[in-house]
Amino acid sequence: MKAAVVHKFGQPLVIESRPIPEPGPGQVTVRMIASGLCHTDIHAAHGDWPVKPTPPFVPGHEGVGTVHAIGPGVSSLSIGDMVATPWLGYACGECRHCLTGWETLCLKQRNSGYSVDGCYAEYYLAEAAFASKVPDGVNPFDAAPLTCAGVTTYKAVKVGNVRPADLVAISGIGGLGHLALQYAKIFGGTVAAIDITDEKLQLAKELGADIVIDARTEDPAAVLQSHGGADVAVGLAVDDKSFAAAYAGLRRGGRLVLVALPSEGTLSIPVFNTVLNGTSVIGSIVGTRADLADVFALHALGRTKVIYETRPLTEVNESIDEVLHGKARARIVLEP
Numbered sequence: 001m002k003a004a005v006v007h008k009f010g011q012p013l014v015i016e017s018r019p020i021p022e023p024g025p026g027q028v029t030v031r032m033i034a035s036g037l038c039h040t041d042i043h044a045a046h047g048d049w050p051v052k053p054t055p056p057f058v059p060g061h062e063g064v065g066t067v068h069a070i071g072p073g074v075s076s077l078s079i080g081d082m083v084a085t086p087w088l089g090y091a092c093g094e095c096r097h098c099l100t101g102w103e104t105l106c107l108k109q110r111n112s113g114y115s116v117d118g119c120y121a122e123y124y125l126a127e128a129a130f131a132s133k134v135p136d137g138v139n140p141f142d143a144a145p146l147t148c149a150g151v152t153t154y155k156a157v158k159v160g161n162v163r164p165a166d167l168v169a170i171s172g173i174g175g176l177g178h179l180a181l182q183y184a185k186i187f188g189g190t191v192a193a194i195d196i197t198d199e200k201l202q203l204a205k206e207l208g209a210d211i212v213i214d215a216r217t218e219d220p221a222a223v224l225q226s227h228g229g230a231d232v233a234v235g236l237a238v239d240d241k242s243f244a245a246a247y248a249g250l251r252r253g254g255r256l257v258l259v260a261l262p263s264e265g266t267l268s269i270p271v272f273n274t275v276l277n278g279t280s281v282i283g284s285i286v287g288t289r290a291d292l293a294d295v296f297a298l299h300a301l302g303r304t305k306v307i308y309e310t311r312p313l314t315e316v317n318e319s320i321d322e323v324l325h326g327k328a329r330a331r332i333v334l335e336p
């Protein structure tokens, strides 16, 4: 099978031929139809984070495809089922986090395209329990971005406890942000969308943003404060400055949800103001299988719109450049 492989951090991925993985007990092999390009895959390929993957590895964790082969002991899936293969490739199911609905915090978790080979390939080896069924009527190219960008931002909006009439700032209208905006509206919020390209700000308007803020020419904190301050801000831009601006744009009692992961990202906050203003700063990591089921259900009901462009897997390096230069419309979905 064809796979896109990282051999050295910061170097172009290499398209190479690998054997099709055989499923072991509890596993399935999935024939990939669509594989979203999340900015996390770029961080992985660049070795941006303190905990690094080990080259050679195959990135990708927004995979959607059909079950091709089934290992011993798997009864939840059949050949031909359409499934999504997310970042959370495995969690133990037994620890305190797993037992309390926080499998995304499991210390024994395995992550697709990071600690195990991912979905930038024609076939992907999944743990059957973590391959989520895609409902009928949800097309695989919509389902792929929902599998990380969707579930992550749905969870972030829940973690931010968005309530009707809240002003919600979405900082960064990329793959994640264009969906975050829609979930914030579904939860009843008024949305202020912040970005640094004309195309993304235009897209935000088309998707129903109530306020758009161009961080190149406006001070996002000042604009948010002119509207009374944000109740919730979701940080999705790969830029430390954007976190500081979102923090400064909060109303008293506001919640800043950190999601983006810039290399060596830091946010320095004044303790006095944080205490006096009753501000919360919360980290949010992807979402659970139950969150993903909600995301697919909302999409099947026609309540979200996924904006994507497709590229062949062989154009993965050009596609990464497009994302880094802000040229991709919202999400690029690779076709293995």
Ligand code: NAD
Residues within 6 Å of the ligand: 037, 038, 039, 040, 041, 043, 148, 149, 152, 171, 172, 173, 174, 175, 176, 177, 194, 195, 196, 197, 200, 215, 236, 237, 238, 239, 241, 242, 258, 259, 260, 261, 262, 284, 285, 286, 287, 323, 324, 326, 330
């Ligand atoms: P993306 O490149 O598609 O989107 C980023 C957007 O931010 C772009 O539209 C860009 O124009 C905009 N931007 C850049 N600088 C800005 C600024 N100063 N102010 C406002 N907007 C700005 O990336 P993505 O795939 O949406 O991922 C975003 C980040 O989220 C990445 O760091 C990724 O690793 C991270 N991520 C985290 C989780 C999690 O579970 N916490 C899950 C998925 C992705």
Ligand code: ZN
Residues within 6 Å of the ligand: 091, 092, 093, 094, 095, 096, 097, 098, 103, 106, 107, 108
């Ligand atoms: Zn666990």
Ligand code: ZN
Residues within 6 Å of the ligand: 038, 039, 040, 041, 061, 087, 148, 149
């Ligand atoms: Zn992702």
